[in-house]
Amino acid sequence: MNNDKKSIPPQLAQKLLQWFIKDELAEEVLGDLDEKYYYSIKNKSTIRAKLNYWYQVLHYLRPFAIKNYWSNSNFNNMHLHNIKIGFRSLNKNKGYSFLNILGLTLGMAVALFIGLWVHDELSFNKSFNNYETIAKVMVEHHNEGQDIGVGSVMPPGLGTHLRENFPSQFEQVVIARSRPEEVILSNNGDNFTETGLFLQKDGPELFSVNMLSGSRAGLTDINSILISQKLAQKLFDDEDPIGKTLKYNGSRELAVTGVYEDFPSNSVLKGFDFLAPFELYIDGWSDVTVWDNYFTEIFVLLPDKANLAGTNELIKDLLQPHVSGPGERLLFLEPMKEWHLFSEFENGQRVLSQRLKFVWIMGLVGVFVLALACINFINLSTARSEKRALEIGVRKSVGSRKDQLIQQFLVESLIIAFLSFCITVILSIALLPAFNDLAGKNISLPFSEPLFWLISLGTTLLTGIIAGAYPAFYLSSISPIKSLKGAYRVGSRASLPRKILVIFQFTISITLICGTLVIYNQIQFVKSRPVGYGKNNLITLQKRTSELYGKYDALQAEFEKSGAVESIGEASYPLTNTLGNNDGFDWEGKSPSFNPSFNTVKVNYDYGNTVGWEIIEGRDFSREFKGDVRKSVIITETAKELMGFDEAVGKQLKFNNDYYSDPEITIVGVVKDMIKGNPFEKPKPAIMFLTEQSLQWMFLRINPTMGTPEAITRIENVIKTVAPNTPFDYSFVDEEYDQKFRSEERVGSLITMFSVLAIVISCLGLFGLATFVAEKRTKEIGIRKTLGASTSSLWGLLSKDFVSPVLIASVLSIPLAYSLLDAWLAKFEYAINISWWYFIITGAVALLVAIVTVSYQALKAALINPVNSLKSE
Incomplete structure (x- = not known):
């Protein structure tokens, strides 16, 4: 029985071949392979026969031999037909296609950049291997009659006490300088001012520093130093720095014992180009046992699944015996995952941080800007329903079902969405360096990460469906009888949803413009604040x-x-x-x-x-x-x-x-x-x-x-x-002072950029609608001109339908903008008042931009020779 099994060709290989090979080749190829298989068993060996059989099967995985599954599927044929029709429709209506693609591209670009920015914020510090178990010792200051203050600056004696007396609660305890220090590092007479951190020898291991050469244990000697890859290149070019010496602040010599990979820009160690022993910093003036000098931060490594609440209760009162004067000092641990977005306190209670609020705001801006682009597609598609009424009537009369028409229009929407996505990717590659400079980030496009493509393509698919769903159902519901008779006309009710969507577009755009104006004035207001000293010169x-x-x-x-x-x-x-x-x-x-x-x-x-x-x-x-x-x-x-x-x-x-x-x-x-x-x-x-x-x-x-x-x-x-x-x-001093405004200025710059893009996207939609209206009313304009209508009156006639939604949006944006900006200004103790003229200016700007956008098409239509206008229909 075993011999019989050995003589049978590999059945899995046979099934694979039968699955992919063309039907007309299957019988002949299988016969040839069987013949070669039995020949190999007789003259060689069973193993070689089976290996050869598999080799031959895989060798047939070539275009000439593979079945054409696409052509054999009615389902695929239908979609191929829809795709062809979709591309023909885009080609036939190049102007509208261009506006839709441009609008969606801008919306997707904003969404992509904001998505990358938000991901960068949410992944802060996640590059550290011990992200889940690193914590920092914090202290609550309780003083009668005052709000509870929260801080992280500690005496080094506390760190030494934790290490010596709580070995089961903390796997590692590291004392570090409470702030980065600037020092001068010199090599061969070249001096460089560098920023770094002084920390105890276990610090590089605690933070899982990625060493390129040397080891994390390189800070055991007081005269040692670890340097970043960037600093190593600056100091030593392409030489190996290990073992070489640097001058520290013009006098002391330090041995380079390691080179580490530059820390990510979204980490707590961002920009630290050296790590040096904490003992070097305190050499001669302090030690690690003092309790009366607060100048350090204490980092701990917790065991897996540590009971944080229990540990907090255990260490809570350790500082109190060493505090002079009234009040209490209560300790607790703050996990690393809370350092960036969840580290804001008011009266001892953790509150929603301004940074996290900004992350939410940026995320909503991205969603809204993409929504503005989708609205353009919806408005232009529904506005052109009369143009496509005859096509729909013909297709319905020859048997097309409503669901087939819906699929057709959704395919057109998806084509536009995926074309826009392709352009967005190219655009993002070109603009990402400028965006990083504006946002103060070092973000890269994660093309190698499957999750990026999954989210991007999924968002594109969702965008295409959302943008095309309403037009698809709307257009597919047109009556074939009316459309074939030429009696189908869009009534005033049909234009109402478009006006509502235009109002929504400009409400969001005006709110963003108002935000830009308020942020700019707030920064200028604080910049002009008397500082109490002469910072110039x-x-x-x-x-x-x-x-x-x-x-x-x-x-x-x-x-x-x-x-x-x-x-x-x-x-x-x-x-x-x-x-x-x-x-x-x-x-x-x-x-x-x-x-x-x-x-x-x-x-x-x-x-x-x-x-x-x-x-x-x-x-x-x-x-x-x-x-x-x-x-x-x-x-x-x-x-x-x-x-x-x-x-x-x-x-x-x-x-x-x-x-x-x-x-x-x-x-x-x-x-x-x-x-x-x-x-x-x-x-x-x-x-x-x-x-x-x-x-x-x-x-x-x-x-x-x-x-x-x-x-x-x-x-x-x-x-x-x-x-x-x-x-x-x-x-x-004046440059140092100006640095204090960088964070708010970045916020203002980002909001300004997205405000401009939002108003551009909204105006693209208005431009498309104005073009359509001008085309639709060509004959009417010709008649009015022959009856003596002036160019200005025709311009007003064509423009008024677009001015009223913008005016309504200006009014609706006031409470929205006021509530958002008032909440933003509330975080500042020194802030401007939101004046009424902010809303007047932003509304006027939006109205002016809308009028300019519409006026081109309105004047173009009004200036057409009435003879040509009347001939056009």
């Missing part, structure tokens, strides 16, 4: 090497000689951020439970004069008052208001922090609020302490009578003279 230098410390007088003298600098001052922090915050202040009349935080900054005598702060009460620090050092402070007007003083000068404060001052200090001056943090928010109360020590940040007021390039050159020469080994690195 002011540069900042960070003392990155010890060479610049203790040389203030020498630098001041040399800068004065150079003529490039009007004044020089120093501070412990930059002017354009609110770093350095402390509570624990006490004053007369303060409630014991009230413990507000102040922005605390150490400055020298010349700081106020250099930055240009404005004294509104009392005096500035002065060398004439030697007792000012460590005993006197200057506060801002918001700090004065918070303290409840009518007159602040002369009032005593108590502050037990030896780094800043003596325990008892006196207020000697009040300055106008300085906008150092978020310019859209209220200013943070600040207290400035006088010191004669060298401070980290130097501020130079450039001589306005000298050209900036010349002044910078002279300043650099002074730095090289006084501190020859210090790299020259500076920034303009």
